[in-house]
Amino acid sequence: MSLLEDFVFVLFSSPTTLLGAVALLLVLHVVSSSFTSQKTGKEPPGPRPLPLLGNLLQLDLKRPYKTLCELSKEYGSVFTVYFGTNKVVVLAGYKTVKEALVSNAEEFGDRDITPIFYDMSQGHGILFANGESWKEMRRFALTTLKDFGMGKRVAEDKILEECRHLVQMLEEHKGKPFDTARPANYATSNIISSIVYGSRFEYNDPRFKDMVRRVNENIRIAGSAPIQLYNMFPRLASWIKNRRLILENTEMTMRDVKDLVNHLQESLNPHICRGLVDCFLIRKQKEEDSRVLNSHYNEGNLMFTVTNLFGAGTDTTAATLRWGLLFMAKYPHIQDQVQEELSRVVGCRQVRVDDRKNLPYIDAVIHETQRMANIAPLAIPHKTSQDITFQGYFIKKGTTVVPLLTSVLYDESEWETPNTFNPSHFLDKEGKFIRREAFMPFSAGRRVCLGEGLAKMELFLFFTCLLQRFRFTPPPGVSEEELDLTPAVGFTLSPSTHKLCAVSRQ
Template identity: 80%
Template sequence: MSLLEDFFLFSSPTTFLGVVALLLILYLVSSRSASQEKGKKPPGPRPLPLLGNLLQLDLKRPYITLCELSKTYGSVFTVYLGTNEVVVLAGYKAVKEALVSYAEEFGDRDISPIFYDSNQGHGILFANGESWKEMRRFALTTLRDFGMGKRVAESKILEECHHLNQLLEKHEGKPFETACPVNYATSNIISSIVYGNRFEYDNPSFKNMVRRANDNIRLVGSAQIQLYNMFPRLVSWIENRQLILKNTETSISVVKDLINSLKETLNPHLCRGLVDCFLIRKQKEEDSCVTDTHYNEKNLIFTVTNLFAAGTDTTATTLRWGLLLMAKYPHIQDQVQEELSRVLESREVQVDDRRNLPFTDAVIHETQRLASITPMAIPHKTSRDVTFQGYFIKQGTVVIPLLTSVLHDESEWESPHTFNPSHFLDKEGKFIRRDAFMPFSAGRRVCLGESLAKMELFLFFTSLLQHFRFTPPPGVTEEELDLTPAVGFTLGPSAHKLCAVRRQ
């Protein structure tokens, strides 16, 4: 169904005429503002009145269209999403220069209407200013205190590997969907750090909590929500927005209950997790009569929900891609398992083993590169006027760092569109780092859980491949396994089933 067909379905004739009239006014205002700007703006396709470049974009997979446009207009170009001006950065050099060399100028977050609806400017992911800075500092410090990148986190992950392996064994080699088991495992790592304890996989509240987070991430990437972000006052009633708000409201209620439960047993001298640390800090500031504190209930709730959603989905999605790729390319799975057997024999994997498992490490990195699960990152916004690569970009402009164009940059990768672990190996088979490997973004908004995610990916992946052989379901060939990503804010594999056959 085309964008215009979608739009007509949403509107009665009267509503449509009203929409056109209002959009015309917005267009005239924006055109007047644009005519007053100074400096050479980045080039781009000519926008239509009111609609901008919408008819040129695939709203379900806009990153594909933007990559194609970069071939015509270069590494810095402008598109209009409705009347909203957006600057797109494509390719390793442009993205790296903007996010690192111009970190301050490109360091603000664009908070689209759907994310403002659901986060209200609080928390970490969708916030700016002093509140964001303080919450990010607090989260980073606390995550490190609770073992992010250290032995403490390693033991938590290895314990969860054991639970995940047990769950997969119950399928007895029969086909199963990978989404739920892997999501439960990665969710429990964040839960143990945030709340101080993990949940059983069959806990109904926990299962619903994971489902709601995953549903929202999928819905945010839908065409309906893209339209809402462009015209929030006109299509605020669309179904997907209502579903997101309903899920968010329920999740906030559950988080409040968990926080209140921890508050009842709070010991100021013993922090069980991030929530305890926040509550203790909040109490200290209240006792000191600090009036402008950022340690309030809303920041706590949205910091927790941000960490839970981001820490669960991205790692789980990457792991699911890894397992699917192993089933699709059995010869690469053979090489991984040969290396694991040779180096580890029958003992449990440890983080320190990474240096002795170069091929396995390369496969994990190549999975992250090829999958490119956050193809457009989370959009940024310029904090001030900036001249970048000869183009003037005004303060407050939405900026999309096209991460998929970095991870698939034809000038940086030998075979950018195929699964090739050799991208991360030298001629002697030793692991090598690549500058254009930026799945966690860069600069001020780089993923704060990067070191934890890397540890999780390595330990979960190696543990699973130690214990199981992953194959397509009976009657399905490796060639028939579909690598087309599903639609969503992050790009997970399309729905599929695999078999996990216990290794002897």
């Protein structure tokens, strides 16, 4: 089905077909005039939009980042597209994205909350919030994550404990093909769970399995074409199945989180914090006792801060780890060098974070995995907090801004072989690890991923632990060349469904 057919299907399958069509005709004049209204200053160029549809027919809604990269070649590093009637300014290339998000962090620092994410969170939590509530929740979460060991030995010990459970899960397959999604998601989810709730879950816990499944499903569906259409036309497409499924999943997850929080509340000790939830409940009680007006420590912010951390802490790290294992099976000569360095430097003992400085090739492989994986190609959209003239173009306050992170990670002016998996991007001539400024998988500026330190530690320890114990290969009868590197459709980019064999090296 073509994009136009998709649009027509979504538009005219509604029970209110006739009324919807009439409504469209009535607003055409208003919408078209908005495109030709007087402008203040020179606005970024872009393809000419159609009334109502904008540039919809030019966009690949399943992989919009690809279309936007192509458009940047024609219109430059700052350009305008219309997602339906929504004006969007796209920033492409390392220098432009850095200038906007870092040098003009305040002006480009607000979050654009699309209809589906507002439906889910109502402006609460961290990921899809703005203003003082967002500032306070981000500050609280960052402080609490650090208190519970992000970047410290206590977090390292939690990850190493989880490594043992993950290795055991892979050993149960006895070298036979298995889908990497479930073990990777369970392991990474348990790290954030232990920090949020104060304890991990067993992999066979039904509630835990359902929570992980729902968060992965929501992230996948949030990137689907029907949800893109809903975000463009929320009043016309609110009935679509994918939206209902996302909201049902969210409601069920909220019930589970509320039940877990209630259990922690019942055994709460105001002098001991077992995890982030305890810290929040204690702070909430203090503000209630002090009769703080308009406190941000309310139930809505607690529920959605927890679910934001659980979702982000599960999906992106697990997807990156899965990409890493897939690349190892795809490129066995690189896996050979990884395992040679591990054997030479570490031997059979447990890898620790301190070993990273002595494992430059592995560090480079992990960084190259993050670059090529391109987990968040569009980042999460930003919004201008005030009028700004940027690179000679006027951008109005409240304009949606998309930092095209895929154009940074694949910037031809920054990377020697941008479309090839090449760990040498992060190695000097002597084989020592080097940092690259255009390495920006966690975004940058005010909205940079607050769990960056934890994610880096997880990736290093999980990856080295697994490569120390197993050799990853394609299933029998499948060649390395046949392993598909096409990402699945989703809000973030996970590998397409596949199976690998984990053959024990011991």
